[in-house]
Amino acid sequence: MKAISTDHRSLTVAVLWLGLAAPQVLCACEDNKTIPENTNPYQAGTSAPLSCVPDLDGIIQPSELQPALGLSAKYTVSPAGTSRTVDLVGTVDSSGQRVWDWGASYSGDQVATIEATTLQGKWYAASFPSGQFVTPFDAGDTLEAVYSQDDGGLYIQGIASTSENPPGGKTLWVYDTPVTLYKLPLSKGTSWKSKGTIRNGMVDGIPYAATDEYDGADVETGQLVLPDFTFTQAHQLQFTVTTTLSAGGNPVVHKQTSFLFECFGEIGRATSEPGETNDDFTTAAEVRRLGT
């Protein structure tokens, strides 16, 4: 190539100098007027890599049921004090897959935001030394449930009121041994029983002692249709929870059906009225569905 002529060189130097100096000259070198609090590298509008992608292998592994701390999920919840007709049996489509259609919208439904958090800073943290995370237990977020998880299951450790001294009185009960909520890994046919005893507990400021027996089973997989989404391989879990008060009286039975999906956790739930005996109950005291 030809050498750059002297004319070219001098012009190059002048233009380079002008080009780099011009902005400073024209703006008189003012400081940034709005210093951002966070000066981490610019990553506008990007999400973190997905930590879990469903593989639809019919098994929910422990790694596919990890709590996402700090991330909230929204559920529509049927109004408290009302009952709702539910279909827990579903239908079988032409491909042989069971389909539960929970896709209807109801005008009275409310939105509950569920977010898993750590126990750090909770007033009841000392009561749950092996607790790992907390989620709201009721739609009104007056109670919180404490959980732990390992490769063998997801366990509920107990319940506490969100604030230490709520107007209705403090609630705090701790199971003597964590109760298995889900046995992991989960696949159709998996079942488990677990029992937890509460001693010296408090419910709404009143002393409470009882034994809860959880009888759970993964009974079916199929397609769950919700108002916003369809999950093609939901696991249907049926629970029978029998509560026997230490003070005596007849045991109280609750039935619950939950739908779980890989990497999403619980995507739907129906809880029976007290005393329900049918696993496939048709009237629910509460129905939750993922989405708004």
Added chain:
Amino acid sequence: MRAACPSALLAGALVLLVASRARATGFTDIGEDIVPRTDTSVQLHGYMRARAMDLYNLDLDRGPTPSGAPIFPVPLGNPSGQALTYADMRLRSDIAVYAAGGMVAVKARIDMLDNVALGSDAQGVPNSSASQLSPNSAFRVKRAYGEALTPLGVLAAGRIGSSWGLGMLTNGGDCADCNYGDAADRVAFISPLAGHIWALAYDIDQIGPFMPQQPGETVLNLTPTANVNTVTFAVLRYKDELARARRRAADKTTVEYGGYLSHRWQNDDVPGSYLPTAQPQPVSSASVMARGYEATAVDGWARVTHPWFRVEAEWAYLWASIQQPSLIPGVLYHTPVTSQQMGAAVESEIGPEDSRVVGGLDAGYASGDQSPGFGANLTPSSTVAQPGDINGIKANPPFHTTVNNFQFHPDYFIDRILFREIIGTVTGAVYARPHVRVDVMRFAPGVLQASLFGVASTAVYAENTPGGKAPLGIEIDPTLAYASRDGFGIALEYAVLFPLAGLDNPAAHLHAFPAQLGRVRVMYRF
């Protein structure tokens, strides 16, 4: 050529420095240089480009968006600082090998140290580095294709540059300052008939996950239904640059025009193969999702070259639908995402070819979408834009299921700060761009030109802007450029953006302040 038309050559050299038009690739140039020859011959063209820029206050001092980030990066080490600097280089080589006989040509574009930032490959500890290492991607083969002349036309196959019209929709990245450039894995047949060029192209845009049959050998496409393919039919009446210049010198008006119809489709998809995941995801039959993607584009282009002026315009309309927009296997949305986009651009230049002063007015429109953010430069990990964000995903099913914002190609530059740097491209906006260019000095080795353009812009929908109001800004962009006849050129570019209400930060009660940019570019052409 030089002896016959020195002024045209100078103008051509200046195009490398100041113009953003890109029409050197596409259907119009395939086979045009295949001529009878007795021996195999090789031609090598290209350039070495180095450029440096200083970006000053491109966050506009308007505070962060609701996501907490400024609308443009700020210096990390000095939060009160305003300037970011950058310098990079590229050595471009366009190689053409012509077989003896004049029937076959093989061409390639290989860029070396392509847009590699100067100083980015320092060896060892930064303050004691003695050398720059060769980066992993020191060579980038951007095009490689063959052309064969048949009795009916030219058959081309390979990775071929793709450009059309003004470069508003598809752009080969041939301009002096271009950063990207489209290339298509394509089989194309181009035939001249009745004074027009007729072209039919089939593109393999994407194949499903594949596995090598043998190490280093051919690969096997495991999911043919996940392929993305495009078919394009184009017809145009076109004159090359030399013919236009000749006709202009003879006081003749040249009218060129063209149109294309393009259809793209994808039946299934394997999002696990491209989604950003914390752990590599094994691909299985369960990873395959029904997608149901279809898109159709029509584009029309026309250019009138009169001895005293040139007017060129392009218009495009795109329809698309995605029957299943979910990217998560096993999770299905109930409503499809649809898209209807329209874009148009017009350029004009008034003044005879040998005039020292030419000017004109350019304008453009890119349709918008009534959802927050402009929706430019998205990736699979981009998040949905919130009110006050400048960018982000437009579709948010089931709540918002349209993506109607047309995006100009990011190499079709109409300004230097607002659309090029801050937003990323022209989308959801209307602009007007008056311009003037003056030959300050014409002398034997070259020409020194001064030019100025201004850009006034407004958003189509106020919801797209971070300020919630439509007016975006007024930008002034002067240039001083020198181009020599022997291939050397240098350009000094400056820009100042005066932001309007659309870039304010009403949530923080902050106004946006002017941004500035300085850029120097040197070119060595061969």
